[in-house]
Structure formats: C-alpha cells, structure tokens
C-alpha cells in the first residue's frame with residue numbers, strides 16, 4: 001500500500017498532515033479502534049475521507065446534526081468524492097429508496113442515529129462491506145439535555161450487530177470522564193489520540209451582572225465596542241431571534257439569528273452570509289457552528305451558562321482560528337444555573353415514573369417527551385433496572401458537569417488553568433490570559449483587530465445590477 | 472403565515488375554516504379540503520407550505536380574535552372578519568398577480584430547480600470550482616445536473632441573465648427586487664425571506680407570494696418561447712387533477728356508469744366519486760360531463776329543495792326520501808355545478824353536452 005503522505009498528496013494536494021491526523025490513520029490501519037479528540041478545524045473529516053480512499057468498502061458515518069450532515073455531504077461532493085449519500089429524516093422517501101437500492105455502490109454513507117437504529121436499515125447495512133464506522137461528535141453520547149438523542153445509546157449494540165467494524169470516534173472536546181463513557185457505550189477499548197484543547201490566542205473573560213436587565217445592557221455595550229465578526233450564544237431560539245433584532249437596532253451592526261427553528265434555506269443563507277463577511281454578528285443557539293468554516297471570528301459571548309465545559313470549549317473554540325487575538329466572554333447573573341438544571345430535568349422521568357411505566361406501559365401517553373424516551377428504551381428491550389441506572393448515572397454526570405461550569409464562573413485566579421484542568425491539562429497564567437469575575441475586562445489591551453467587512457450587500461443595489469453581478 | 476397574512480384570506484361574509492386553510496397550505500388534497508378551498512377561492516395556496524405543522528395557524532387565529540379582528544365559532548374552527556378586521560385588512564398588502572397560474576405546474580419543484588440552476592450557472596460563469604450548493608432534494612439535483620450538462624455553453628450566463636431580466640421587467644419593481652434578492656449565486660449568498668421582509672416592510676409570507684409571482688413569470692416565459700429554462704421545467708407542467716382522477720374521468724365519459732367504472736378500474740365506488748369531485752373542482756364547467764351524472768330530475772329536485780347561499784346548504788336538511796335516493800356525492804357535485812355557473816333554464820340544464 002502506498003505511503004499515507006502519498007495518498008494525502010494525491011487526494012487532497014497537501015504535503016503534510018496536521019496534528020493528530022497521521023497518528024489516527026496509523027492506529028486505524030494497525031487494526032485499532034480510535035477515539036480522536038481533535039479541536040475544530042483540525043481536519044477530522046480528512047481522516048475518514050483518506051481512510052475511505054485507501055480501503056475498499058463503505059465508510060459509514062453516524063452524525064447527530066441534520067444540517068451538519070448535509071453540509072458534510074456537500075463538501076465531500078465539492079472535494080470530488082462522488083459516491084456519497086446521506087440518509088436522515090429530511091431525506092425524501094424516493095431518495096431514500098434510490099439510495100438503498102444502490103447501497104453497495106457508496107463509498108461514504110452518512111446516517112442519523114435514528115435511521116441507523118431502524119431494524120430494516122440495519123439488516124440492509126449488514127450486507128454492505130463496511131471498512132470503517134465513524135461516530136462523529138461522539139461527545140453527544142454523554143450529553144444530556146433537550147437535544148439528547150437516545151439513539152446514541154444504542155450505538156454499542158448496533159456496532160455489535162454490524163459485526164464490530166473498525167470504529168473511529170471523533171470529537172472536538174472530551175475530558176477524561178467523557179472519554180471513558182464513550183468507550184463504555186460503544187463497547188470498545190479505543191486508542192486515544194488527543195491534542196491540547198488550549199487556545200492561547202483566546203482571552204477568557206467571566207463577567208458577573210446583577211440581573212437580566214443589566215446583562216442585556218452589558219451585552220449591547222460589548223457588541224457595540226467589540227470588533228467583529230462575533231457570535232453570541234443563547235439557550236433559547238426565541239431569545240436568539242429577539243436579541244438579534246434588538247442588538248441590530250441598538251448597535252447599528254448587521255445581525256442575524258441562527259437556530260434549528262429556521263428553515264433550511266435561511267440556515268444556508270445565514271451561514272453563507274456570515275462566511276462571506278456580510279454579517280457582524282450571529283445570535284445563535286448551539287445549533288450554530290459545526291460546519292461553519294470561518295477563521296476570523298473575533299469574539300464569542302455566552303449569554304447563558306453552557307451545560308458543560310466541553311460544550312463551552314467547543315463553542316469558544318470557533319473564535320480566532322486564524323491565531324489572532326480573540327475573546328471569549330461568559331456573562332453570569334446569580335441564579336443562571338437554574339436554567340440548565342431545569343432543561344436537564346424537563347425530559348427526565350423520575351424513578352417512580354419509570355417503575356410505573358414498566359408496570360403498565362399502556363397507561364401512559366407517549367406524546368409526553370419523558371414518556372417517549374421510556375417507550376424508546378422499552379421497545380429496544382432495555383430493562384427497568386438498566387433504565388433507572390442510566391437515569392441516575394446521567395443525573396450524577398450532569399450535576400458534576402454543571403458544578404464544573406460553576407467552578408469556572410467562580411474561579412478567582414486563572415480561568416485558563418481552571419478550564420484546562422477539566423481536560424486533565426495544565427495551563428500557565430500570563431497577562432494576556434484571562435479576567436475572572438472579580439477582574440475588569442480591559443478591551444484596549446487585548447489587541448483585537450477589526451476584520452474588514454464585505455460591503456454593499458444591504459445597500460439596495462438595483463435588481464438589474466444585482467442580476468448582472470450574478471452572471 | 473402570521474396573523475397579518477391570515478387576515479388577508481378571511482372575509483366578513485363567509486366563515487372560513489382554519490383547518491381547510493391549514494390543509495391547503497400543507498398540500499392535503501382531500502375532497503373536503505379542495506371543495507372548501509374552491510369555495511373560499513384559495514386553491515392557489517395548495518401545497519405552498521408543506522412543512523407547516525398541524526395547528527401552526529392557531530396562534531395567528533387566536534391573536535386576530537383577541538385583537539377583535541375576527542371571530543371564531545365554538546369549535547375554534549370557523550373564522551370570520553369583524554368590521555374592525557375588515558378595516559385592518561385594508562392595509563397595503565401584496566396581492567398575487569398570477570395566482571390562477573400557480574396550480575398549472577408543480578411550482579414548489581420549479582422554484583427549487585430555478586434557484587439551483589441560477590446558482591450553478593452563476594458560479595460556472597465565474598469559473599468557481601468549489602462552492603456550497605443549495606440544499607435540495609435528489610430529484611431536483613439530478614434534474615438540474617442533467618439540464619446543465621445539456622445546455623452548458625460559454626453563452627449560458629448571458630442567456631440566463633437575459634431570461635431573468637425579461638421576465639422580471641414585466642412585473643412591478645418591488646416583485647423584481649424581492650425575487651432577485653432571494654437568489655443565490657457567485658459571491659452572493661442571497662437574503663433570507665425574513666431579511667427581505669424587514670427591508671421591504673412586508674411579512675415573510677408576502678415575500679413568498681412575490682417570489683412565486685416572479686418565478687411564475689419565468690416559467691410562463693419558458694413555456695411560450697424556447698428559453699434555456701424550457702427543458703428544465705418541461706416535466707413540471709401538469710394539470711392540478713391527479714393522474715388517477717383523470718383516468719376515472721375518462722372512463723366515466725365513456726360509460727357514464729359509476730359502478731361499471733369502479734369495476735373496470737378496480738377501485739371502490741367511493742374512490743370513483745372522490746376522483747370525480749376532485750376533477751369537477753379543478754375543471755371549468757364545460758370540461759366536466761355533469762350531464763352524465765346529474766340527471767335533469769335530480770337537478771330539478773335539488774333546485775326545489777336547496778335555496779339560499781350555497782355555503783349554508785346542508786345535506787342533512789334535505790327531505791329524507793331525497794337523501795335515500797341521492798348520496799352525499801350528488802349533493803356535493805350539484806353544489807359544484809351551481810358554483811361553476813350551472814343552472815336550470817326553461818326546465819333544462821345549461822350544461823347539457
């Protein structure tokens with residue numbers, strides 16, 4: 001077989017691998033399952049693309065976010081991979097049938113966990129020669145919230161039914177506990193390939209505010225002063241939309257909202273506008289970011305407390321990929337931890353409910369999201385004891401994650417050290433490092449530079465001229 | 472659709488069922504939805520928002536009621552404008568110009584194809600090798616890919632530009648502007664509906680209506696003269712009557728006997744009747760064989776027993792023996808016939824073939 005670097009040159013035209021890519025490929029080709037913890041922008045997809053190129057059969061990629069999956073397929077088509085398809089809930093029936101008829105011909109197949117957990121789909125896939133199973137965004141296995149996908153918990157069993165194919169687990173961030181949990185759920189002992197999560201060019205800032213009003217005012221002040229482009233993360237779609245309008249009117253900047261409630265056309269256009277430098281700011285939920293290719297994001301502000309350090313690391317990691325000075329601000333008002341607690345508990349049935357449900361499942365309304373989860377587990381043959389254990393474990397894990405997040409908020413000395421400790425790393429404090437809650441943020445010393453914005457998009461160019469520019 | 476859009480499809484005279492409007496938008500072509508869609512003159516809305524959730528218009532309806540602009544009956548379904556609602560509805564609101572033509576083709580598919588084709592040609596004209604294509608379904612991608620391979624030439628960009636200019640020149644400036652702002656192409660991601668709505672002080676739904684008129688003009692132009700889009704859109708022109716209903720109709724024309732048609736086509740009698748009602752709703756008076764189904768005797772009996780506004784007719788109010796003799800199907804078809812201008816003149820029907 002040809003050298004890895006030769007394949008890299010042939011397929012992508014690159015001379016050198018980026019950190020982590022070559023190690024992961026070596027381990028995979030040596031017959032190991034691999035958990036690759038590599039930061040966003042490290043070129044994780046290149047790993048399975050190259051593997052797929054070098055080995056006969058099909059690479060099956062399980063991906064949790066629908067919008068992300070379609071992005072991936074588009075990018076791969078753009079990069080010249082033709083035999084690529086995606087099956088998820090957005091795939092029309094005819095299209096799905098067409099793909100299934102030619103299943104054996106695909107080199108790369110993207111699938112949502114829901115689709116993969118359907119028995120008919122599984123039996124079709126068992127006839128395909130899988131060269132590699134990829135679990136993208138593998139940390140979703142341990143995340144627990146309104147967006148939780150119970151199907152991810154079946155991946156271990158699915159993997160066994162598929163005959164234990166070589167497996168690559170990919171994630172941008174995973175602390176020690178998360179790594180263990182991923183391995184446990186997928187029933188494997190992977191080789192771990194990881195690089196440091198630290199991003200020295202991102203200045204970390206935590207700011208305490210008295211209440212919601214003060215927080216909103218401080219946000220407008222920051223957005224008004226900070227050079228863009230930026231991202232503000234909210235934990236509700238409604239608030240992201242409302243604040244986008246409000247911030248635009250308050251600051252005169254060009255702002256758009258992005259969340260899973262938008263139709264796919266709007267999501268596409270807003271991502272593209274942002275990448276083309278036509279927007280100063282995106283007000284987003286956590287749905288935004290994966291698949292966004294933009295190096296010059298100057299700041300990321302969190303309006304709400306993220307659920308855990310991993311999500312936080314992933315979201316602030318979208319700032320400053322060009323290596324220039326950037327800023328991550330977390331706004332905190334007393335009591336902010338109540339929201340993630342509530343979101344976490346909203347869909348979680350109590351031990352009593354679990355017991356009663358298993359005793360008389362027909363007495364429950366499965367439209368209720370909590371019950372829906374139980375229906376799902378029971379239909380997949382998971383016992384009451386196992387489900388109870390699962391929920392207890394989840395809750396413990398969740399509380400631990402939240403406590404860790406709060407310890408970051410309350411950190412008196414060095415935010416970076418606190419952050420890196422969550423990933424079993426050590427950091428060194430310096431004057432360009434951080435401003436904990438008690439320390440005021442001095443924007444002037446940060447050296448943030450304004451990125452030049454593309455102009456002319458909102459100046460109402462007459463439609464005739466706009467058409468001429470298109471062709 | 473928000474409250475400001477919903478108010479535009481309501482009237483003070485006719486109570487309109489919210490479920491019917493919702494089902495029209497969602498593209499649910501049950502006979503009942505089609506019949507009432509026709510009574511409300513809202514058939515062009517059919518299938519314009521297939522991803523609309525059930526109950527998605529409830530909040531808009533409720534806000535009209537709370538604002539005193541409309542009333543809802545006890546079942547929370549029949550909406551009617553109040554005098555205040557009539558005044559509120561008189562704002563400057565975009566009235567589609569080409570709505571009657573929308574149902575002559577699969578307009579949603581046409582939209583997907585045109586938008587992707589514009590992007591592909593725009594990027595091709597600028598020799599871009601890598602870009603993010605619009606997310607569309609497989610059929611659209613395949614159709615546009617095959618089309619592009621067929622028509623690709625150095626002149627294509629110029630030709631498409633000319634076609635778009637020519638179509639949009641025929642429309643109001645605002646419609647041309649809106650349609651153009653929504654396009655995606657080289658270094659031009661395009662604006663979202665909400666962004667356009669904000670810029671033009673319109674609702675997002677009005678923006679959609681304008682875009683559909685803009686695209687419809689492009690489709691029409693491609694139909695009457697040969698443009699690069701002609702072959703891209705050819706397969707999308709269709710009668711609003713489904714294929715199976717057309718077959719049933721043809722069989723009825725030949726035999727006139729519904730039971731025989733059912734046996735011959737191996738479908739249930741009730742299905743034959745549904746097909747006929749569907750066809751009658753969409754076709755003009757002269758294109759449907761009313762005389763084969765509605766006998767003179769039937770028309771005379773119904774004429775005597777059904778008076779007042781069509782919407783107030785109730786099958787269950789007919790005398791029992793008439794209900795025994797004629798199924799609901801005849802009652803409904805008779806109403807459609809009257810609505811389309813059918814009448815008894817000197818003891819004979821005016822639509823005798």
Ligand SMILES: [Zn+2]
Pocket residue numbers: 413414415416417428429430433434
């Ligand atoms: Zn520090």
